[in-house]
Amino acid sequence: MNKLNTLDKQYTDLLKTILEHGVEKEDRTGTGTKSIFGYTVRHNMKEGFPILTTKKLPWKLIVTELLWFLQGRTDLRYLLENGCHIWTGDAYKVYDKDFDCEHPPFSGPYPLRLTHKEFEEKIMTDDNFNKRYGSLGPIYGAQWRSWRVGEGIPSTLKDSFGESLDIAGSRYIDQFQDAIDLLKTDPDSRRNRVSAWNVGELHHMTLPPCHTDFQLYTRELTLKERVDYGSERGLWKLGTTINYMHCDELRIPTRAVSLMWNQRSVDTFLGLPFNIASYGLLLSIIGEIVNMVPDQLIGNLGDTHLYLNHIDQAKEQIGKEYTDEELEETYPELKRLRKIKIDEINKQNYGEAAAARQAERDLLETILQRSRTPYPLPKLIMNTEFWNPGTDEGCGMGPGTYTEGMNGLIDSFEIEDFMLNDYKAHPHIPAPLSN
Numbered sequence: 001m002n003k004l005n006t007l008d009k010q011y012t013d014l015l016k017t018i019l020e021h022g023v024e025k026e027d028r029t030g031t032g033t034k035s036i037f038g039y040t041v042r043h044n045m046k047e048g049f050p051i052l053t054t055k056k057l058p059w060k061l062i063v064t065e066l067l068w069f070l071q072g073r074t075d076l077r078y079l080l081e082n083g084c085h086i087w088t089g090d091a092y093k094v095y096d097k098d099f100d101c102e103h104p105p106f107s108g109p110y111p112l113r114l115t116h117k118e119f120e121e122k123i124m125t126d127d128n129f130n131k132r133y134g135s136l137g138p139i140y141g142a143q144w145r146s147w148r149v150g151e152g153i154p155s156t157l158k159d160s161f162g163e164s165l166d167i168a169g170s171r172y173i174d175q176f177q178d179a180i181d182l183l184k185t186d187p188d189s190r191r192n193r194v195s196a197w198n199v200g201e202l203h204h205m206t207l208p209p210c211h212t213d214f215q216l217y218t219r220e221l222t223l224k225e226r227v228d229y230g231s232e233r234g235l236w237k238l239g240t241t242i243n244y245m246h247c248d249e250l251r252i253p254t255r256a257v258s259l260m261w262n263q264r265s266v267d268t269f270l271g272l273p274f275n276i277a278s279y280g281l282l283l284s285i286i287g288e289i290v291n292m293v294p295d296q297l298i299g300n301l302g303d304t305h306l307y308l309n310h311i312d313q314a315k316e317q318i319g320k321e322y323t324d325e326e327l328e329e330t331y332p333e334l335k336r337l338r339k340i341k342i343d344e345i346n347k348q349n350y351g352e353a354a355a356a357r358q359a360e361r362d363l364l365e366t367i368l369q370r371s372r373t374p375y376p377l378p379k380l381i382m383n384t385e386f387w388n389p390g391t392d393e394g395c396g397m398g399p400g401t402y403t404e405g406m407n408g409l410i411d412s413f414e415i416e417d418f419m420l421n422d423y424k425a426h427p428h429i430p431a432p433l434s435n
Contacts, residue, residue, distance in 0.1 A: 007043050008054045008374035011273070014039060015314045018268060018306050025305070029434035033305035039266075040301065041276065045294040048377025049420060050280040052273045054317050055372075056425040061086065062277045063418045070176065070285075070410045072145030076123050076134045082415060085120070087136060089435035090206045092119050095133045136206040143196040143209075146172035177406040179216060183290045187255055192216040211275055214261040214282075218292060226252045229293060256295035259283040264302045269310040269317075269431055275299065281418065284380050289409070313431045319372030331367050334360065378423035388412035 022034030043050045051057055064084045071078070076091055095114070103110040114122065123134045138148070150170035175194040182192045193216075196209040221229070226247045230236055235250055247254075261279050266272050280297050287294040306314055328335035337360045344353035388408045 005053065005374045005377050006047065007041075007050050007276070007377065008052055010041050010043075011052055011276075012054060012318045012372075014041070014268060014272075014304070015306070015318055018304065019311070019314060022306065024308075027305075027307075027434075029307075031434045032308040034308065034311070035303055035305035037303055038301070039304045041299045043276070043280070043297045045280070045283065045297060049277075049284075049380040050297055051277040051378065051420065051423065051425075053375040053377065053423075053425040054319070055273075056428040057273055057277060058428075059277075059420055059423065060084075060415060062274060063281065063415050065274075066278050066281055067410070067413055067415065069141045069144055070282075070413070072141045074136045074139050074142050075130070076120075076136070077130060080120055080124055086433075088116060088120055089433060091123075091133055091136055092116055093435055094206060095119060098133075137204045138198065138201045139205050139207065140196045140209060143198050143201075144176050144194055145174050147175055147195075147198060148172055148201070174406060180286070180289055180406065183216060183218065183257065183286070183292070187218040210265045210267075210271065211261050211263040211279075214259055214279065216286070217258045217260070217296075218255045219258075219295070221254055221256055221293065223247070225256075225293075226254070229253065251291065253287075253291050253293045255292045257283065257287050257290065257292040258294075258296035258298070259286070260296075260298040260300065262300045262302075266301045266304040267434070268304055268306050269314055270433060272299075272301075272304075281380070284382065288382055288384060307432075307434050309434075310431050313429045316429055317372055319370040322369055322371065327367070327369065331363070334363055334367070337363065372426050375424040375426075376422070378420040381419045381421050383417045383419070386412060386414075387417070 017039070018034050018036055022036050025033050025035045027033050051059070051062075060082070061084045064079060064082045065086065068078055068084075076087060079085070079087055099113050119133075122129045124130075142148075148170055149172065179192055179194050182189050193213055195213040197212040202208045223242075223244060226244075227242045230242065230247065230250065230252050235252075236242060236246075259279060259282065261275070263275065266275075276297070276299065279299070280294075283294045283297055286292075322330070328338070337356050341353050341356040341360060344350070344356060388405070388411070
């Protein structure tokens with residue numbers, strides 16, 4: 001196992017904990033779960049980007065959903081245009097329920113119920129249908145970017161004809177913009193928190209938020225940390241004497257920023273790996289916007305469960321330990337070194353035996369000793385060249401030059417701007433999604 005990849009071990013330890021100590025509970029989907037209450041995952045961003053390697057994750061879908069949140073969107077079209085289907089099941093449930101209400105048994109004739117695929121096609125092609133069923137209500141994006149303040153009916157509600165309703169005098173809070181502003185003006189504030197848990201609008205959401213809020217925290221970097229940051233990026237040669245003035249001239253960050261999110265309900269097999277990578281990406285984007293180094297990523301988990309139809313998949317991801325025979329069959333060089341070691345001991349050539357033993361140890365450090373042994377974590381590469389800084393300067397933002405204009409900045413993000421370098425993972429493990 002890569003010594004720096006503690007993330008996969010934390011995750012598989014969590015799977016083991018649920019399998020060994022979880023209690024069986026009923027749930028709203030009717031699937032049933034094994035559940036524990038209260039767990040924390042913590043990742044140091046210096047160790048690499050926090051995406052699991054014990055199974056392949058769909059990176060493009062992770063990026064797509066986060067950009068969808070940041071844009072303040074709550075519609076299916078953007079997701080479907082980019083091949084992301086993870087929210088279709090929740091929207092389809094609303095359609096399915098309406099279909100039963102509007103077409104009760106024996107009342108026919110009435111049209112056939114749309115399949116999931118037909119439902120998505122109609123969302124993409126029929127504006128009226130999309131207006132009625134393509135919106136998921138005031139979920140994450142609406143709360144992050146336009147938390148409604150004021151009396152009356154929320155603007156995300158619709159009348160009986162599917163037309164949006166709005167109330168004069170309502171105003172909206174862009175929590176994400178406020179969080180960025182606070183990082184710049186009062187980085188030590190203990191009030192830098194973004195919430196999606198709007199109690200007054202929960203009943204208008206297709207699905208109440210699972211990850212309910214996140215908090216930001218910063219600390220000052222030491223001179224050594226700033227110098228190391230510049231060295232890692234090739235801004236000066238190793239061993240060069242660098243002072244604060246040099247760092248300031250090259251706009252080396254002076255602070256590190258951490259993110260902690262709270263999650264009330266955790267689909268540990270399918271949802272949690274997605275959440276970890278998504279918040280890791282969000283922390284990286286925030287760091288880029290305010291010119292701070294991403295530091296600690298922390299997740300506080302509430303009802304942390306495995307669906308009963310994910311038990312076998314969880315065991316597969318934990319992996320099985322290889323026996324010595326299986327290792328030697330997979331790695332013939334290991335078998336050869338072990339034979340040399342024994343032969344040299346029998347000949348009383350202890351120097352040669354010790355060399356063979358060391359070579360065996362070195363090889364064992366590099367080979368996979370479990371069927372799902374973690375790989376090294378990848379590195380996130382962000383292409384900021386064409387990010388709009390929100391000023392008249394236009395494109396070519398570059399790191400740390402953002403000043404204002406959150407909408408213009410986020411609208412300039414492209415899914416392709418976020419790439420993982422050297423992401424190596426074990427094969428994807430399919431599992432059913434419970435809606």
